[in-house]
Ligand SMILES: Nc1ccc2nc(N)nc(O)c2c1
């Protein structure tokens with residue numbers, strides 16, 4: 001078994017690449033999509049479900065787990081893996097993004113970010129050292145540094161100033177967690193907004209700090225697809241080729257294809273789980289809005305060749321009924337299917353890259369997911 005942090009590249013196709021990342025809780029084949037389990041659960045699914053649908057690595061979140069039930073409590077319970085009975089790899093986001101998107105009354109200083117809890121309004125400080133301590137307590141296999149996710153539309157002066165702070169915070173995170181300590185990897189997060197030279201500057205500064213992987217942050221923050229792709233294609237090649245590259249918060253099938261084409265290895269997004277809640281289901285023929293009247297008497301499965309429990313057991317008519325009746329089972333079956341689709345989609349993409357036919361795969365999938373449809 002390789003040491004945690006070992007990342008070996010497999011066959012590629014253009015800039016798209018396959019790889020294998022070793023973590024303390026197992027190996028991950030890349031490119032990989034990571035289901036989001038913000039509060040220590042991928043909503044409505046058990047760990048057994050995650051293994052059945054082929055999930056290899058899931059996301060937890062420092063901000064949420066720190067506020068509730070508390071990282072010290074999770075540590076006392078043996079860490080997040082034991083607490084949630086998930087023995088596969090876990091990546092935890094640092095909370096920077098959640099503080100900016102969830103909490104009220106936040107203030108950024110050199111020390112860190114002070115914020116009030118969205119749960120009870122209590123005051124907290126996330127310093128780089130505090131965030132690393134939380135992630136070490138959770139026992140995550142891949143920890144993200146504390147960064148400022150620059151808001152969409154920020155001007156150059158603000159973006160440049162923020163980039164400097166993000167690098168200084170990254171430096172302190174690195175100092176607080178030695179490479180591979182306890183088998184826990186630490187990834188840097190490139191910022192720089194939508195300014196290509198600032199993105200290059202951020203990448204350069206973070207590469208000097210020698211992280212075990214590199215993420216592109218500050219994207220999927222409200223920009224147009226064209227704006228995201230412009231930065232994606234320009235910044236991805238700046239990230240070390242021999243380390244995992246992670247595009248945070250992305251994304252829809254069309255965006256996963258663009259990210260893989262650019263050379264991204266890891267993705268996460270709430271889309272499949274959140275859309276399960278609003279009845280939007282993903283298939284290889286495109287999206288299905290299960291609440292539509294056309295499915296009222298449709299006795300066929302959602303996707304004939306999908307191996308998931310929902311497709312093997314129930315008709316569209318039944319899935320539609322559950323959704324319209326707001327039954328809890330609707331969320332569970334829809335989530336099982338959507339995450340099975342994302343897992344199969346990535347497996348087929350990896351195979352297409354290995355066989356040198358990624359562009360054909362991308363073209364076929366973009367036909368099912370036209371621009372307007374994501
Ligand atoms: N779109 C996103 C999603 C998650 C993020 N997490 C961090 N820490 N930083 C960012 O810039 C993110 C952007």
Ligand SMILES: [Zn+2]
Nearest residue numbers: 306308311337
């Ligand atoms: Zn299915």
